[in-house]
Amino acid sequence: MVGRDTKYTGGFLLMNYIFDVDGTLTPSRGSMDVEFANWFEHFATHNAVYLVTGSDREKTLEQIPKYIYNLCIRVYQCSGNNVWEQDTEIRRNEWMLTDKQHHWLLDKLHDSGFRPKVGNHIDVRPGLTNFSIVGRGCNLEQRYLYRGWDEHKKERETIAKAYNEKFKDSVATVAGETGIDITPIGGGKEQIMKDFEGPITFYGDKTMEGGNDYTLAQAVAKRGGKVIQVESWEDTFNSLQGKENVV
The missing domain is CATH 3.40.50.1000 (HAD superfamily/HAD-like)
Known part of the structure; x- marks a missing residue:
């Protein structure tokens, strides 16, 4: 222990x-x-x-x-x-996304109608990747705007569900107010x-x-x-x- x-x-x-x-x-x-x-x-x-x-x-x-x-x-x-x-x-x-998974997320970023998108959308951490449509560099006002957008559109839930249907080696879950966490199965x-x-x-x-x-x-x-x-x-x-x- x-x-x-x-x-x-x-x-x-x-x-x-x-x-x-x-x-x-x-x-x-x-x-x-x-x-x-x-x-x-x-x-x-x-x-x-x-x-x-x-x-x-x-x-x-x-x-x-x-x-x-x-x-x-x-x-x-x-x-x-x-x-x-x-x-x-x-x-x-040391797990990381594959190139295919990385590009799939970039496609979802491109497809999103939310504005503004402020950068740092894919944050790679040990054994975890965080994905954010608004971007991790957002200020409080931009965070508030995205939270309202997501509550109405259920965008993060939709993206996470689509990811989990397409990729079977990892799991996407809604995290915080603006992000999606992706971890390996069991991780x-x-x-x-x-x-x-x-x-x-x-x-x-x-x-x-x-x-x-x-x-x-x-x-x-x-x-x-x-x-x-x-x-x-x-x-x-x-x-x-x-x-x-x-x-």
Whole structure:
């Protein structure tokens, strides 16, 4: 099992708290709220805390303070395809899209009627590729525009479904407010479950079918763990404050 000892001295297993990051601990692509971060520092000091996110380490550290990152037993970057304990890289998956898959995504980008498209549409990470029609360089106004477009057109759901029907070696899921995450079969967030024993509580904002938290949520529920679907970091904060076992 992972990291520091996750048992009480009496032999009872600690609750393992697993948190998605974007939309669960932070605003979408934003930094962690200062009040929440101060509270969460205490929580992570006294509980077994893990993070799992589609983002790479550099982007996560733009959102989560380094001192909180280092309090986590493990951080599963890129949906578990790149794993860190503080400043030590534990493992890395080198899977990448094929040229055929890459060009297929470019065709979907060209076909989309959304404007503007601001660049950096295909972001290659260890074991994961993120695809965004608006582009990862979008500002808040452009992100808001695309979110409205996508809510009306269901563009990301449509693209992800078409990808999954065409390619059988990997899976596309809706991620965050503007992206689609693509991982190899078995390389989604569910893969981290092999590292855990004992009780689990998982917080995520995309636990519904088609979301990039879905497979992990299903795996946690199958294990008998608790899945808490949130709509924002405020939901997470409020839920944690209401827990009896919060120190």
